[in-house]
Amino acid sequence: MRNRQILYVHRPEERLSVDDFELVEGAVGQPGPGQVLCRTILLSVDPANRAWMQGRTYRDQLAEGDVMAGFTLSEVVADNGTNIPVGSVVACAAGWQEYAVLHAREVSVVPVLGPLTHHVSALGITGLAAYFGLLRVGGVKGGETVLVSAAAGATGSVAGQIARLKGCRVVGIAGSDRKCRLLLDELGFDAAVDHRSAGFADDLRRACPDGVDVYFDNVGGATLDLALRLLKQHGRVVCCGAVSQYDTGDPASVEGVRGVPGLVVTKRLRLEGFIVSDFAGDWPVAVRDLAGWVASGDITVLEEVVEGLETAPQALVGLLAGDNIGKRMVRVGPDPV
Amino acid sequence: MRNRQILYVHRPEERLSVDDFELVEGAVGQPGPGQVLCRTILLSVDPANRAWMQGRTYRDQLAEGDVMAGFTLSEVVADNGTNIPVGSVVACAAGWQEYAVLHAREVSVVPVLGPLTHHVSALGITGLAAYFGLLRVGGVKGGETVLVSAAAGATGSVAGQIARLKGCRVVGIAGSDRKCRLLLDELGFDAAVDHRSAGFADDLRRACPDGVDVYFDNVGGATLDLALRLLKQHGRVVCCGAVSQYDTGDPASVEGVRGVPGLVVTKRLRLEGFIVSDFAGDWPVAVRDLAGWVASGDITVLEEVVEGLETAPQALVGLLAGDNIGKRMVRVGPDPV
DSSP states (O other): OEEEEEEEOOOOSSSOOGGGEEEEEEEOOOOOTTEEEEEEEEEEOOTHHHHTTTSOSSSOOOOTTSBOOOOEEEEEEEEESOSOOTTOEEEEOOOSBSEEEEEGGGOEEOOOOSOGGGGTTTTSHHHHHHHHIIIIISOOOTTOEEEESSTTBHHHHHHHHHHHHTTOEEEEEESSHHHHHHHHHTSOOSEEEETTSTTHHHHHHHHOTTOEEEEEESSOHHHHHHHHHHEEEEEEEEEOOOGGGTSOSOGGGSOOBTTTTHHHHHTTOEEEEOOGGGGGGGHHHHHHHHHHHHHTTSSOOOEEEEESGGGHHHHHHHHHTTOOOBEEEEEOSOOOO | OEEEEEEEOOOOSSSOOGGGEEEEEEEOOOOOTTEEEEEEEEEEOOTHHHHTTTSOSSSOOOOTTSBOOOOEEEEEEEEESOSSOTTOEEEEOOOSBSEEEEEGGGOEEOOOOSOGGGGTTTTSHHHHHHHHIIIIISOOOTTOEEEESSTTBHHHHHHHHHHHHTTOEEEEEESSHHHHHHHHHTSOOSEEEETTSTTHHHHHHHHOTTOEEEEEESSOHHHHHHHHHHEEEEEEEEEOOOGGGTSOSOGGGSOOBTTTTHHHHHTTOEEEEOOGGGGGGGHHHHHHHHHHHHHTTSSOOOEEEEESGGGHHHHHHHHHTTOOOBEEEEEOSOOOO
């Protein structure tokens, strides 16, 4: 049995390119004691994939020659003395390959609710990031103004919709007129601003005439700087990602955020970072909430599924350029029968 | 009766100079209904005085021609239908002048504990900033490593000593070898690093071999950037001030902080700003705690009292260059009899 894999073979000097990857065929491993063999169903494509190339984050830096890392939804097809039934659907980080051997503790069984793709999107890592970021880190309350960047992206689109559900006024920032229309017409945002427009700063100011209580930040950089200026006293920034800064060969050259700490002091702001695994104990509750909102139609799920492991490099390169709408994922294999 | 006043007459193009001020003689006002006439005893000299020239902060921007603003300890010498007894010592913002008419709500009566100078230093705004910043915003716990910048300054020296009292390992950053020695020999810091030394970054890393839990930031800029790199996962930054960025004619040119939001996300940091008036309801408790620590010798009070209102401009210019040790204040008039 063959195991198609995509290796990360070249550290990009500047922006990531498909040539930084290589498709190879490896062996399918055998699970040792306490291990399972997983078959990849869906591979999540995330901006963080690029950040992992730049240095140590919450995981080790990727090394050239590694199987490219990535979050997956997989099926357990063999086990060796674990209590995970063969046939289980699990969330794990199996990487860009068709098969992976993982320790039982590295996979978590997914109680399937609806289509599997939802467990990569609204009920997956990005949906959970929106949920915990907005509700726990941001602590949003009804009536507040919530600003969301990368608002047509996987996390932003869910964060904005949860904020709307909670009775907030929601302003989205996205990278095209088409995305802005989608936010307004399909996701119920109160305002949407195109960050590629020449009048972006003024447009954003006009969209937030009374200031911003919570900024859900997926991008960092100049947009964060602008948002700091719009935040009210005691405003909060949910630091979820910094996608504007990932796709560079020289992270140290990234321009800094000028409003820190000046505006943080004078306006008594709070900036707080998080990753979803900090809230792992509460995932079941969050998934139940999210699934309920999806079922009731309160949350519209935006997904893009591209076909075949070999499309993953282009899917990631394009994602970093902002060509996705909603959650992008790669179908590596069929759903379990 | 004359009222010597110092006006802010010129917005500095670059660094503040004594020529940006002018000493004049004005009239002593008469308190209207609900007002008091205050005689200035001690004038607090604070880095924030410079920030007020740059734009709106938590107060309106200073305008050229204004009496220079400043926090004072004053004596009520006349009142008009208030319930504040003549002879009371009050904390207020009477500015750089010998007399000021203020509304009763603009002054707060100080229950005097020990020398009046302490009510400007350890028991004044800067001591309170150290107290609330470290304990409420930072939430320090025994055993943590606390890093303090401008550690020989008015706020930093108290913050570091409170951290030591709470059982933390305390590392101070200061601007001379003499200041560093003071931190080690007289204030009980565990380590001290000179930010003007060529090997500053390496020295700081060596002084914090296990990383930093809480960074009490008085300076912003490159030191904050460095501290972000040393913070542990879930580390906190208490954003108290940004003195490195105040003394410029062009605040927009200040270099940004590069670790935001990248390191904030990956290490799940929290940065939070505050000003002491946010905790006004709890000042009496804080003053009691601080006075107790001063009386027991647990906190050594560092003060510099310069004589005469006319010395205030040079006192502030020098403070911004870092030539002070501890709390700098100007004696404008004698203590009440």
